Amino acid sequence: MFLTRFRVNTARPGARRLLSSPQAMHAAVMSSFPHILPSDTPQPGAPRVLWRLDQHARAEVLLYIVSPERPDLTHLVEQAGWPAVTGPDNPGWQTRPYAPLLDRLTAGDRWAFRLTANPVHTIRRTEGEPRKITAHLTPIHQMGWLLDEKRQQRLGFRICEKPAESRLLPEGTTHQKRPHPGDRYELTVRDTRSLAFDKTRSPGGRRDKPVTVVTVTFEGRLEITDPDALRRTLTQGIGRARAYGCGLLTLAPLTPKTP
Known part of the structure; x- marks a missing residue:
């Protein structure tokens, strides 16, 4: 690699x-x-x-x-x-x-990371209607997509939590008593974009339906829980739209925080 x-x-x-x-x-x-x-x-x-x-x-x-x-x-x-x-x-x-980095991954180690992904979920507006894949559009739901425990377990890491004294909101909640993951975890949404573009023409000259992809760039800190699973994540990607610039997770050594 x-x-x-x-x-x-x-x-x-x-x-x-x-x-x-x-x-x-x-x-x-x-x-x-x-x-x-x-x-x-x-x-x-x-x-x-x-x-x-x-x-x-x-x-x-x-x-x-x-x-x-x-x-x-x-x-x-x-x-x-x-x-x-x-x-x-x-x-x-x-x-x-890439092998030197992949080989040094160890459970318990912490890294800074960056990821551009396509966070989606499925919805059904009426009973009996087929479920439809829909993008998450708000930072809270976008963070919730990456913070999903089963997803993190499958990917081989967990997002680090902030120390209690570093949180701006008690218990990481808003005044509406709604979970606010951005204050509890070392996780930030840096950029959200909606990309709309035409795919290659189909045989015979027929134009395919335009593609719309919502991309989100996450930055934060993670702790490795399963080195083998994380190696697969780093080489196979995360989520959908990997052909369109999504799914690539990169790691960087943590820099000490200045007091």
Whole structure:
């Protein structure tokens, strides 16, 4: 497995086209692997290609890719990078083996994390109506999706709780007596976006129905409960819409808090 980082040159027209369409970015990412066809679907439980866009500032957008093969992003450099400054020692992206990080995961260890996901649930408006997949739209429900105990157990981690003295609200509740997970846990919703885009035309020229995906970026701290399950999570992704930039969880060492 490999972890790759590519900085997008947001001033280029090709970059703006890719950033405006998860479908186009997915195709560009999959074109980085000569032995993986864009239509390939990994077997259940097998590593897959995951990607995520992190925007730290208007002109600082980073593309992260986790993949079972080392990618060749030459085409992305030409479309959305800085091709004039690349060379043998600087291809325009950085790729590192993922195994050293995966191998050091240990139960009880704590890490900072970032995740962009597509939190959804199923609803039924009337009796007998088929259940419909619907996105969570409020931060409380989005956090509740990730904080679900069964989901965390399956993913191999638990979100860390804040010390009682660090909570702004007693018992982590609002004045309405409604659970407020954002004050109890080391978890923040940084960004919520609703992406609407057209899929590739179907054979015969028929245009498919537009796709709408609600994405949420979470940041926080987690504690490892099951290292093997977490390794699967890091290489297989979390939730739905993984082809459209969702599901990639990344870890970073915790930095000491300043007093």
